[in-house]
Amino acid sequence: TIITNDTSILENSSYEYIIIGGGTTALAVANRLSANHSVLVVERGPDLVNNEVVNDPFMFGMPSPCFFQVNLAPQLGSNDTKMIPYTHGSCLGGGSSINSMIGSRPTYAGMSAVEALGNPGWGWNDFLPFMQKSETFHPPNPTQHAEGANYLAAVHGFEGPVGVSFLQPFLAPTFQNAAKNTTHTVFDGTVALSPDMGDGFSGGHYASYYYHIHFNESLQVDRRSSSAWSYLYPQTQQRPGLTVLTGHLVDTIMTSHGTDGNITATGVLVEPISGGTALAFNASREVILSAGVLYSPTILQRSGIGNATFLQSLGIEPVLDLPGVGANFQDQALLINATFPLSPSANITNVTADGVTLLGLVITHPTTIDALGPNGTSAFDSMLRNISTEHALSVGGVITAETLTTQAALIADAYQIDHPLMELFYTPGATMLEIWAQSVLPLSRGTIRINTTNPAADPVADPQYLSAEVDLDVMVAAARRMSSMAVTPPFSDLLTPTALEESGVPPVGATDEEVRQWVLSTYIAGLHGVASNSMMPRELGGVVSPQLLVYGTTNLRIADASIVPLSVFPHTTLGLYGVAEKAADMILQAAEST
């Protein structure tokens, strides 16, 4: 494999496939295609192969040259609007080189909703083999098992590039036990210990969680399993047909018009990030767009693919009128800052010496019934099935009212087959314990738009967090469970007597309005954005077909978080490796038939 930021050595090279972006999904697709074909990957960020902040999982959250933030458009706050950033990774590995490595998967119910949205072949039974193909799961050793780690072999893969494992050593078992037992009590015994949170059976569960990390035997430490370290760097993954160009950004996709009205992607126009002459690279077979949920729509828009009226307003000549580009954008809202002081007498053993650990050692996924009870569930179901489309339409979040009502009904169906309503996750530190909570299947819809043709500019990103009333209700319910956790033993036994008051989380008896205000002032971006180039029928605002082909094109595909039409991956990465493996499989099948 050639990894370079020097284009002079690439002159006169030709490629069958060009992949835009060298992030999470991109490098997995590149690896599979380049086994038999010539592939060029163009990544804006640097190659950080030896950067310890990236490679050491316990340095998660520290700034590295991969760490970038975009300021979102003003979002709903407790006092009118508030400004919040959206973090993303820009280097080889993309988000997988900076994320918190929680190894979450979609569920049977979630993938059924994706399939029912008009995407045959994307249900759980079809999708699971691709997640398995990407994975080498490391079963818990006897000590980890005794301390609470568990798994089901039947749903995992054991020969794929991405290492997935429990922490070694398995941190803070006392804390993990307390979190599990209190969860059981706080949800009145309705949630149960899961044999494996990735088994697709999504009834109300909690468990010790695994991560996309692997244990390096020679160094005797845990290491991040980024897509770069899984699919690109290892000796076993070297590919003579693969060239990775770093430090360069794709400005536009070059296209030609066919006689049948469809357009064909012929290559990409690339610029060095340091400035300099633009270069064209040609693709003889396909162009695959994998620049992530924020940037893939911007590259389409600069290339004249998007809402024609909007593009004309920026002086861009429309090539393909596709109003769904940049619409349907959604992200989970995340409640953090629930930090409870640890009792001096609490002995939560085996937290690393400086108190740094990974996020979410224990995770809970309650269903609507677990979280809202039977009456609350029926009211919530009715809200979803009678949703107002006015707001989402007015901000451009959906292109037709039917888009939102169809998605809301599918979400309601998913909840009926036990899709999690929310996620609570518990993390220990040296002096405090943290509980975070996120919505899982939000209904608020926003947009990604360019406001300039400058390829180096950030997009105007507007997820419209909590603008759908149902989403705010979920977060209020989640916040109430956070309060209950802090006052219920054995979890509360680990805390100071005044921990809940000190945390600022609303007291157990707070009114709905008080909790709502706290939620609105506290929430931040969940960073699991999806759907800005949704895979769904074109008339609903879809951008790609179930084969991930951009509608109206012969050979332009998208493979990244932007195609996932509903937020069905509680955390996105392991699902995105499934998307990558499935995309590569479809692309290789298409190549075989020509």
Ligand SMILES: Cc1cc2nc3c(=O)[nH]c(=O)nc-3n(C[C@H](O)[C@H](O)[C@H](O)COP(=O)(O)OP(=O)(O)OC[C@H]3O[C@@H](n4cnc5c(N)ncnc54)[C@H](O)[C@@H]3O)c2cc1C
């Ligand atoms: C701080 C943080 C914590 C997270 N925690 C978790 C977690 O614990 N578990 C989990 O599963 N998920 C987590 N996620 C989410 C997950 O990492 C992302 O959803 C995922 O990495 C997105 O993958 P992608 O392939 O869609 O895009 P990315 O991985 O973002 O890749 C896109 C790539 O395209 C490049 N690019 C963009 N524009 C251009 C251009 N014009 N030309 C060339 N290259 C370009 C970018 O530099 C980037 O490298 C987290 C995300 C963040 C930011």
